[in-house]
């Protein structure tokens with residue numbers, strides 16, 4: 001299979017403004033004037049809605065402590081005062097393990113336009129700070145790649161920005177924000193982030209719960225190319241003011257730690273736009289309403305806004321966190337499988353936080369979790385067998401879904417139906433590319449045939465229901481070892497695992513995801529061989545049916561792509577799906593594959609979709625995502641794709657809709673296409689079907705005429 005999704009996961013939303021800080025003067029008139037009354041309004045009109053109660057004066061001179069952590073040099077870094085509550089070397093492991101930051105890409109996690117987590121990879125402006133109780137950073141997003149391939153702002157940030165909306169909404173409801181700090185630089189295994197003066201122990205580290213106190217707009221310090229735009233900034237405050245800031249060096253944990261009421265930041269009403277703005281800068285007050293004509297204008301015309309610093313009162317002011325919902329645990333508890341669980345519900349696919357070393361660890365194995373830091377902690381949670389009654393219930397629910405149709409078929413697709421040896425069989429013929437059709441080439445390039453078993457076919461002894469139970473047992477007792485494998489960025493901090501678990505048997509199958517063969521067919525467990533036998537029969541039957549239909553209807557088909565003969569399979573890939581798992585759009589287009597690929601679905605229902613590839617010229621087809629064919633796969637269904645060009649011109653994806661599903665897919669790997677002689681030999685040996693199983697070959701249901709092939 002070739003996963004076609006983008007493989008790069010830039011750490012967006014956390015770009016670092018670097019380079020020369022060029023001097024730039026505040027623009028426009030430096031006088032803020034009231035439209036009603038001409039007066040010298042610096043620093044504006046004192047606010048009547050908020051009483052001044054701070055200890056520090058506005059003109060706080062130069063005694064403001066520098067924010068802790070402005071050094072970059074690893075030689076001057078201290079160890080953190082304690083261990084982070086959660087850390088991880090792999091981004092996806094942390095995303096999998098906590099609810100509040102599941103942002104595999106981008107810096108901000110939001111659901112329903114409400115932010116719940118934020119990644120800080122380093123300074124986004126020279127003014128950014130992380131102190132014991134306060135964080136100031138940019139809202140992020142909206143940057144574009146500059147000519148030097150680094151990200152740069154090219155226009156004023158808008159209030160429609162997704163990050164702005166999510167953070168603003170969070171501020172309004174007092175939503176707790178889980179803060180994560182990421183590595184900015186690494187030297188010999190030492191991680192640093194220029195917002196901090198401590199060394200980080202890992203790439204991703206959870207800080208604490210914060211809440212948003214302020215969002216405002218600023219004119220951005222001058223960028224590398226000399227430009228400067230308007231951007232939004234956010235200030236967050238620690239929810240629990242007495243919690244221990246592990247990210248500060250020992251002895252400095254109380255630096256900048258203050259109580260509610262100790263400081264108060266003054267606010268003034270702009271005499272031009274009549275809105276309140278806090279006096280956030282040491283250098284003086286300015287209106288922070290970006291639509292105001294006096295926005296970011298200081299009374300002192302000489303102010304260089306590249307060197308502005310935040311006012312002490314602004315940084316030191318503390319507020320009470322007010323929220324209706326109780327604060328959730330920063331470190332989630334280990335999952336518990338209760339009696340009503342099967343152990344493959346979505347929550348059991350989440351990661352865990354190792355209770356011993358606090359390392360976020362993904363669910364890689366079907367059987368449970370192992371600490372990814374290698375400390376030795378293991379949590380076994382082998383999924384229980386799902387009864388047929390549950391599968392039937394799920395099938396009903398799937399079909400009762402609003403707007404759900406069994407099939408959705410583009411008008412260009414050809415269809416044919418048959419009844420064959422205990423199965424209702426439907427074949428779909430996929431059209432050639434628009435360009436090839438225009439050139440008068442063959443009309444169809446492949447067929448997709450579904451074998452849907454009759455009730456008796458499923459329920460009889462040794463039928464498909466029994467096979468489902470046997471497969472469940474094989475995965476439960478470890479005869480088949482299912483694992484999630486790296487799909488993208490293998491071995492890097494951006495590594496992503498497949499959503500499903502898998503195990504390959506028979507010949508090796510090398511595709512984007514690396515799944516080593518665990519068993520040749522000579523040692524494969526019985527249910528695997530039974531599935532192979534069934535798929536060999538339905539694969540051969542589908543090819544024969546297609547050939548007959550093409551002949552009978554004089555269909556114009558590409559016979560190079562879909563030859564009339566069937567080649568026995570020599571490989572089987574078993575996929576195990578937990579609830580809400582999927583295999584995203586991909587093709588099975590490896591050059592060593594034969595033209596027929598057959599999959600048996602067991603357990604929960606799923607939705608299979610085919611779409612024409614854009615590069616093949618398919619556009620404006622039905623449904624979303626250019627989907628041309630979609631259908632529900634039920635327990636016991638087999639799907640046979642016949643035609644190598646299906647994989648050149650189309651992609652397919654499958655979404656599981658219940659608590660447990662297995663997909664057993666057989667292919668023919670052409671040994672002559674394997675250049676490495678050792679691998680070729682191994683493919684031949686491992687893919688050979690033992691005589692015993694050749695004699696047991698499945699031949700359809702004997703209750704009806706067997707379809708001879």
Ligand SMILES: O=C(O)CCC(=O)C(=O)O
Nearest residue numbers: 001575588599654663665
């Ligand atoms: O889960 C399925 O039915 C799809 C399997 C598949 O697409 C594959 O193995 O290539």
